[in-house]
Amino acid sequence: MVHHIEAYHDSVLRVKLQNECTDGDISYVHVVIESDEEISFPQVQLAWHYPAVNIQAYWHPGSFRNKSLGVDWSKGFSSKGTVVAPVGCFLSSDGRNRLAIAYSNAIETVNFHMGIREEDGTIRCQITLFSEPSKPMKRYEGTIRIDQRDIPFEQAIQAISYWYESMDAYRPCMIPKAATFPMYSTWYSFHQELVDKEIEQQCRMAKEIGCDTVIVDDGWQTTDNQRGYAYCGDWEVAHQKIGNMKAHVQKVQAMGMKYILWYSMPFIGLHSKAWDTYKDKLLGYREHLQAGVLDPRYPEVREYLISTYETALNEWGVDGFKLDFIDEFDLNKANDKALEKDGRRDFDSVQEAVECLLEGIFARLHARKADVMIEFRQKYIGPFMRRFGNIFRVADCPNDAVTNRVGTIDLRLFSGNTAVHSDMLMWSPEDTVENAALQLINVLFAVPQLSMRFEKLPPEHIEMTKFWLKFWRENRDVLLFGELRAEAPELLYPNVQARNSSKVVMAVFGSPYVKVVEPGNKKLFIMNGTLHQELVLDVDRELPNRVVEIYDCCGNLVSMAPLAVQKVPHRLKVKPSGLAILTCLK
Template identity: 45%
Template sequence: MVIESILGTLNLNGETGSWRIAVSGRTVEPGLEHIRIAMETAAPAPPPRLLLEWRVPLTEMHFCWHPAGGFNRKIPADWTAALHSDLATSAPVLLLGSQSGENRLLFAVSEAMRPVKIKAGVHEETCEAACSVELFTCPEAPIAAYELLLRLDIRPLFYAEAIREAFGWLASFPEYEAAAVPPAAYEPFYSSWYSFHQNLFAPELERECALAARYGMKGVIIDDGWQTDDNRRGYAFCGDWEISERRFPDMRAHVERVHRLGMKYLVWFSVPFMGDRSRNRERFGGKFLYRLEELGTAVLDPRFPEVREFLISTYEKALVQWDIDGFKLDFIDSFRFDGEDPAVREDYAGRDLRSLPEAVNLLLSETRSRLERIKPGILIEFRQSYIGPAIRKYGNLFRVGDCPGDFLSNRLGVIDLRLTSGDTAVHSDMLEWNSRDTVENAALQLLNVIFSVPQISVRLADLPEEHREMLKFWLDFMHVHQEVLLHGKLTPYHPELNYPLVVAETETEMVIAVYGGDLAVPVPPRPGKCCWIINGSGSGRLLLELPLPVRQAVCFDAAGRQSPGAPPVAGLSRVRLPKSGLLGIQF
């Protein structure tokens, strides 16, 4: 089928059989078009695999952005694998941009539940961008009708605006209405994972929480380890979800002691896992999607109503019995098929739903609504890459995927999430650093996630004094300037260079974070507005382009000690600024 669009001709191919397909287009504004693809059949049937393809000249297209891009911003060859998205993985949005930072082509589809394969690659023979969207690539339950919108955007907007608008468009669909975000979601947290791993014990945690509270941390996330006496990092003991009494003799009393410090308490669960050595393994035999032998666990099939009820009631029980404040729900991207759908050969016996995405959606929707009824304002964390439009319905904290000690990966993850997550609270991956490192290097862990909510995961009691001063200074700065850092207009430059310059601005102040060395940093003329310049470049100097004379200036080093120095002069000025330091100026 040939479809006419603002890009020219699109081709829709597939073995449609009895399915009838209708296509219509709507110009939203010049350069922005929505194409509706509607399908129906007389009797319910698995939908056919469909491939939508087109090509455009590869002109002024210098990088490729998508939600799970990480360090890879290149435009690949068209023979490389497509990008995958589904309810629990990334999102079906892709942008080709210019070196000047403008959008040249963004395309997205409204399907954020089912698997979608999306791609843009260089067609070598013609030097064109070959683009495609592929639907129904995995086993699908029978349906009678289906509808999808394709968004095509060639407006020369700043790339970040085009991305934000695309995700705002996705969020406008009723089925992707985002969960409310309580104020507690924007406060710093302590996490037990990197600092303790599975070696958790209540007294030690409480001592760490007491220190964390002094630094201004308002919550703690207890990760894997609370439910087992085993320390071998596998998942064989997941599935019973009973507290280890050796580690936590009285869980409710322990939580209450943490609450008295003014901290929220969240607990980790690996949602789909039923470990090989759990007592519940036999109870749920035959109700698995597949087995992960290397992790020592099977993956539950949420299409069984008793599986969903078991999981939700487990979380309700923990919430009520321990009086906790939220959950870290992990590994939901494991709800998938490993080859064929096992339900087909069983004719879906025992399952009240045939669609796996529909079952995961029901599980997570009911989880949130039932927990919210018990404790309004419940906090629920998900991590990359389950951060798409559908996931915003269930959780209000999105965390960067695991990148221990890697501030660059953390920065990329934070900025990507800020562009895609609306007002959902974006959290850094847990921060850790070696206590033998310099204070300037340790501070880089915080500076690179300054536009997110930090999660700290170092042994606070073991930090040297200078590191403690640094941590307190920067957490205080993030608290005082939370409005601009977390809610201001975010302008991240050059994704193809790993965001070397990021600016956030409100009506009253501006924060400029410089991560690239030897950049000429333009400081916008904002008379009367306070401007904070963060030196994350690794150099002791910054090249600032100042449009006006500076009336006031104050400078701090990495640990928050005020540094002497004359105000920088107007024009292009090479300014001394301590590594990992902070400069405040006012025109």
């Protein structure tokens, strides 16, 4: 049972909490906050306690590699439309949901403050509203969803995602087919040192390897290669790098590749031509970046940004946009001037202004190109952002396969049908091919992005990459769209699997032990995401009439033989980063 929810607030407010309805072990607590006068509401805290029984981990959309329970005196995390979501799930060590909590308002700032209370061994659950100034109002409503069902934690998280989808404020946008195929990015491979002919060369190789889209990142708009943002804001092509953008885009598209272009959405550089126009319409200035953060509460700021992307679509014929740093639209980081009243603004709330901005961007781009792709990356990946973006990417984690795995699985669990992409893959050309293969295997339950200079890779690295992208494409139906299970988030998902009516694809990343439940007659793929030389296969029944194919990490067939009918477990000699395929004999 959820204990009684207490509300802590300023006395000028009236707070009513009503148990709206109960659906099995799911409760909905309706929150109504009222004032006699139209005011900016002060903070309101909603708190209750829950017994910490059989709870060993805590998942939330921004938890990344830290799935620890935490303590009730910690800061918790804040969410808003452009930063994660007000969602948390406490689970047991066997992956069962114990308590999944979500709050209906995923647009305005909400603080989730959940952790162990030392005094009595309970979890103190606290949701704080209005931690930053609200627009003046007399009435506010919201709903707390509390799920105590004994179900797999993945299902509890996915159910929250479906709950948001059912609300008009969070209807996801369409997902172009192209968004669900591998992509090549220029960021790690070029950084800002872009040259059109070199981009085209990489695109030809990327297409041959198995990528269908290029994302041209930072650098196309400036000759300054210091990795700052002092020259952002004009969004004119640096012709020393790309002589003719339209012709360049068409050359890439003629290869069968889509073309996505990067923009740092909120930044206006100190040395841009647009600086003088917008320097007094900023939320703040970032000295270390030599750039200001545009204030979207000004209608002319919104129109400037929208028309910038619309122009790129119309004049250059690009297929999509990577819109970066959206979480920088943050009133908590604003300077004093941005906190003062200004009659030129048509919004008081930054989040409402961002919503208006994103609505304008998506509507005008979608009207021009129905299948336009828009990429956002962690942390701007919640239900609100699904209205405007059809690609969610893992935050930057170069050469870090484990963080990439955790990021892709976290996103897959909470993002519905939005295309989830890995961070761009890169590794040292001097590394072993088995180690390089781990970069791919760790992200195959999402859409891989790559960012390597392919001509610098050894031939075996190229063959390995081709093999795993070919495997991904052949099994995309189950890897992206099958039922996803991911064990032990607190241990960074050491076992992941996806299944549909005909296939089961499994991957192990820690121990070489593989537990298979109810394989039936389905074709079984087991990826060895370890450097062990053997996999130990344990099944809940014998697997007669199966042939086993073993491949190394480059796709070379190592062995093929019937699976010995014996007592489990089976011991399969699978090389590091290799693959075992078990097929029923007809």
